[in-house]
Amino acid sequence: MSKYLIAILLSAWSISLRAQVAEKLQQLGMENIQTVTEVNGNTTIAFEDNVYRGTYRGIGKAIKAAMEGMYGGNLQMVVLEHSIPQLCITLSDKVITEYKEKQITIGEVYRQMGISYDTDEAMEVLKKTHRTLNSSAGKVDIVVYPEVKLENSSFDRLYTYYVNLAPAVEMALWKGAELTAQVVFPVATNLKGQYKKIRPGVIALSQEFCFGKGFLGRVTAGNFTNNRMGAQAEMKYRTANGRLELGAMAGATVQSVLTDDEGWYISRKLRMNAALKASVYEPRFNLQFDLQAARYLYGDYGVRGDCTRHFGEYAIGVYGMYTDGEINGGFHFAIPLPGKKWSRNRGVRVRQADYFAMEYSMESWGRYADEKMGETYRTRPDENRSNRFFQPEYIRYFLIKEANK
Known part of the structure; x- marks a missing residue:
């Protein structure tokens, strides 16, 4: 009888602990929360941050909130995006206890925590739970994106330009x-x-996949930027520490353009594009080096290299490329827009974009422009080098920097 009583008490204690940690994250507005507390008191929890701008700010808030809900045992946290695992953060019972007893600061917690892209073990633990709190499925964001383009591509005027406002309805459907x-x-x-x-x-419509062991995939179909419509598939591999990333992409698209005569015109000529990519992160100076070899939209082959410096949520970089005998280069940046937090208490939320991003090309006339060299497209409106940047060492570095302010 005593054995059954002990088992019941342990189970009740486990449920209570799990509820406290999950409740703390739910109070922050975190979504897709899943929790498992094992008999030894160790807790594994997954969450998705759709509240705070950027990646590291919401993670820092979640770490502090989860530690407040812990009463013994180690803590393992999986950071999700569209319910797909991105990061695993581990905190020992010793670190949590010392922080709660004010023996160490939150900055010391960030220094001692484990953080990596390796989420396989934690996700295996989370298979034990079938309950998700505060699901993001079906929730709608209306996001207003600013668009600016500046180009010196003609002789009759110094620059051609456009300024647009491009609101987008974005909705999570099912996992990924x-x-x-x-x-x-x-x-x-x-x-x-x-x-x-x-x-x-x-x-x-996009669908993301996590294959485990560092492999992620994404398939997208629809109307893209640069007047393209079709489908694109991507695959990438990331090392656990995030210092090396390898990837490949292939797309098949037709022209999609609004004309005076035919309205929304969709061509029948299919164009193929593809790229092999490599990315290296240098944590000392927060530098990101990207290299790609690609077949661009109009049949030219080339290589492109980028160097980007991360200053917190700001990302500023330069690039150079060589394609079919032509050389080009320029710069790009992504800067945060006002609004660090956008609460989502109802089914529909209206907000502005988190970042304004722009790329400037030095070569935009002559053969390079006439033959449309180096042309590509984006499959989502928020693509830039600050958004969705989950690099582990980047997140640790700027969490510590924020804690020391």
């Missing part, structure tokens, strides 16, 4: 799936044709 529907409203431009018209932006 997202629906995006965007409309572009022109604000100012000295271009003609579709640039003066209200037109479709990114209208796409």
Whole structure:
């Protein structure tokens, strides 16, 4: 009888502990929360941050909240995006106890925690739970994206430009799936044709996959930027520490453009593009080096190299490329827009984009422009080098920096 009583008490204690940690994260607004507390008191929890701008800010808030809900045992946290595991953070019972007793600061917690892309073991533990708290499925964001382009590609004017506002409806569907529907409203431009018209932006359905052992995949179909419509598949491999990433991409698209004569015109000519990619992260100076060899939209083959410096949520970089005998280069940046936190208490939330991103190309005339060299497209409106950046050493570095302010 005593054995059964002990088992019941342990089970009740486990449920109570699990509920406390999950409740702390739910109070922050975290979504897709899953928790397992084992008999030895160790707790594994998964969560998704759709509240705080960037990656490290919400993770820091979640770490502090989860430790407050712990009463013994080690803590293992999986950071999700669209319910797909991105990071695993581990904290020992000793570190948690010392922090709660104010023997160490939160900065020391960040220094001593484990953080990596290796989520396989933690996700195996989380298979024991079938309950998800505060699911993101079906919740809608209306996100207003600013679009600016500046190009010196003609002799009759110094620059061609456009400024647009491009609101997008974004909705999580099931695990790894997202629906995006965007409309572009022109604000100012000295271009003609579709640039003066209200037109479709990114209208796409994407599905992400986690294959384990560092492999992730993504398939997207729909209407993309740069007047392209079709499908694209991506695959990447990341080492546990995130210092090396290898990837490949292939796409098949047709032209999709708004015309005066035919309205929304979709061509029949299929164009193929593909790329092999490699990325190296240097943590001392927070430098990201990207190299790709690609077949671009209009049949030219080339290589491109990027060097990006991360200053917290700011990312500033330069690039150079060589394609079919032509050389080009330029710079790009992503800067955070006002609004560090966007609570989502109801089914629909309206907010502005987290970042403004732009790329400037030095070569935009002559053969390079006439033959449309180096042309590509984006499959989602928020692609930049700050958004969705889960690099482990980057997150640790800037969490510590924030704690020391």
